[in-house]
Amino acid sequence: MPTQLQSRAQPPTFGGGTGAHIALEGVSRTYSARNGAEVQALAEVSLRAGAGELLAVVGPSGCGKSTLLELLCRLQSPDRGSISCPPAVLMPQHDLLLPWLSALDNAALALRIAGAKRAQARARAEGLFVELGLAGFQHARPHELSGGMRQRVAFLRTLLSGKPVLCLDEPFGALDAITRAEMQEWLAGTLAGEPRTVVLVTHDVEEAILLADSVVVLSPRPGRVVAQLEVELARPRRRTDGDVIALRERALAILATGSQS
Amino acid sequence: MRRSALRTLPAIVLGAALLGAWEAYVDLSGVEADLLPAPHAVASALWSNGGLLWRNFAVTAEEVVLGLGLALLGGLALAVAIHLSPLLRRAAYPLAVGSQAVPIPVIGVLLVFWWGFGLFPKLVVIALICFFPVVVSTVDGLAAVDPEQPKLLRTLDASRWQSFRFAELPAALPAALSGARIALAVGVIGAFIAETTTPSTGAYPGLGREIITDVNFQTARAYAGTAMLVAFAIACFYALAIAERRLAPWSIRTRGETR
Ligand SMILES: Nc1ncnc2c1ncn2[C@@H]1O[C@H](COP(=O)(O)OP(=O)(O)OP(=O)(O)O)[C@@H](O)[C@H]1O
Numbered sequence A: 001m002p003t004q005l006q007s008r009a010q011p012p013t014f015g016g017g018t019g020a021h022i023a024l025e026g027v028s029r030t031y032s033a034r035n036g037a038e039v040q041a042l043a044e045v046s047l048r049a050g051a052g053e054l055l056a057v058v059g060p061s062g063c064g065k066s067t068l069l070e071l072l073c074r075l076q077s078p079d080r081g082s083i084s085c086p087p088a089v090l091m092p093q094h095d096l097l098l099p100w101l102s103a104l105d106n107a108a109l110a111l112r113i114a115g116a117k118r119a120q121a122r123a124r125a126e127g128l129f130v131e132l133g134l135a136g137f138q139h140a141r142p143h144e145l146s147g148g149m150r151q152r153v154a155f156l157r158t159l160l161s162g163k164p165v166l167c168l169d170e171p172f173g174a175l176d177a178i179t180r181a182e183m184q185e186w187l188a189g190t191l192a193g194e195p196r197t198v199v200l201v202t203h204d205v206e207e208a209i210l211l212a213d214s215v216v217v218l219s220p221r222p223g224r225v226v227a228q229l230e231v232e233l234a235r236p237r238r239r240t241d242g243d244v245i246a247l248r249e250r251a252l253a254i255l256a257t258g259s260q261s
Numbered sequence B: 001m002r003r004s005a006l007r008t009l010p011a012i013v014l015g016a017a018l019l020g021a022w023e024a025y026v027d028l029s030g031v032e033a034d035l036l037p038a039p040h041a042v043a044s045a046l047w048s049n050g051g052l053l054w055r056n057f058a059v060t061a062e063e064v065v066l067g068l069g070l071a072l073l074g075g076l077a078l079a080v081a082i083h084l085s086p087l088l089r090r091a092a093y094p095l096a097v098g099s100q101a102v103p104i105p106v107i108g109v110l111l112v113f114w115w116g117f118g119l120f121p122k123l124v125v126i127a128l129i130c131f132f133p134v135v136v137s138t139v140d141g142l143a144a145v146d147p148e149q150p151k152l153l154r155t156l157d158a159s160r161w162q163s164f165r166f167a168e169l170p171a172a173l174p175a176a177l178s179g180a181r182i183a184l185a186v187g188v189i190g191a192f193i194a195e196t197t198t199p200s201t202g203a204y205p206g207l208g209r210e211i212i213t214d215v216n217f218q219t220a221r222a223y224a225g226t227a228m229l230v231a232f233a234i235a236c237f238y239a240l241a242i243a244e245r246r247l248a249p250w251s252i253r254t255r256g257e258t259r
């Protein structure tokens, strides 16, 4: 079982921007149900992430993590507050591979939407497809792939949209521990080769600390930012490193008590 | 090959049993041949009138296939339009439902007045009878698309048309094909109604006309023609099932019925 996480390349600069790449100020979002009931998902959320950083978001179920990503991707708009974020693409919580497309066609979907012909799109996706360890499964249908493979295809589809910000919603949530560890290493390696700004939602605190430059901890619904921990640990990180364990314990304590004491 | 032969066995056994019962009933009850010809009499009528029945059948088969094509095109187009426009849904859906209650003879004369004694008015009748299940199941199929899928396409910057083309249309295809199968099952009787309500001037007016002509004095021949219609409907139905497996292989896997 691989335990070493590869180092990431230096953050690229997008649009020559300085300082924060992503900035949320006092963002609130309330859903209203049909019967008039209101569910507040996010309350006064403020956070920042620099260009090329990986920001992890952890929090209990229902605290508005998916909502946060949809806000960043402009699939919803906030009721209050402001969001500044370059074009962002969502990798949804469920991989949502389209069952009528082959694995390679699913991966190349963004290219076809951008106007490429099917053959062109496939040709351009094929290189990364093979690099991501999916060789031989080009023509497989999504249901013929393992969970880990499906996530890789869904990730590749997200990556090939070419947008500077990737919003990954619990990409490894449905995987077993061994596959998840493999996929974490794989993600770190892939991002080293294809640097982007990443917002990673996860319920796995260890995953957040292994992968992220910064970890945002949200409270139970309505989600508020309880803490934003900077993870200033050298890469590669191992889950057995003392610093990783210490930081993990701190984050878990914050999650459990809901406050930064 | 052997497996498919095995799968048709139950239908063959049941069919044979029913034919046997029918033969026995005719023999034992002494019912008149004009009222109910025995299967062997129908078979011999089929044999001795093969040419006549076959030429009429060819006319009817053409009507069914083209009429269904028209129904599919019209039904799909209407379903998509209804899906995309709530206004049209409210305006057109009740009319589509109501159209199914119109007795065809009421409009038969008008259709002939517009388009004459040829093929086209018959296609219109068949399409009118068949388009409805296509519309209903396609509209439902389009409405049942996983709402997350269009969301995914939006985050990949898909246009409305691309979202439709990559997600909604393929997602609704199995439902549309189910509608087509229902349409097919009523398409053959639709052709019969078309032939009996809009007259023809051709040398062979079609099997429906032939059956109506025969039913009083050549009962066995009417039954023989009926048998051809029944066999045709069954063949069409399964042909479409095979087409479905090719067009929407992902849906067969989840239902696992036709394999
Ligand atoms: N479209 C919606 N309409 C109404 N309520 C919604 C909607 N989407 C989410 N909610 C509610 O908002 C809250 C936050 O939902 P969200 O999906 O963002 O949580 P989450 O943190 O992603 O949860 P999980 O970890 O279980 O995925 C939940 O209580 C949910 O029921």
Ligand SMILES: [Mg+2]
Pocket (backbone or CB within 6 Å): A065, A066, A067, A093, A169
């Ligand atoms: Mg979620």
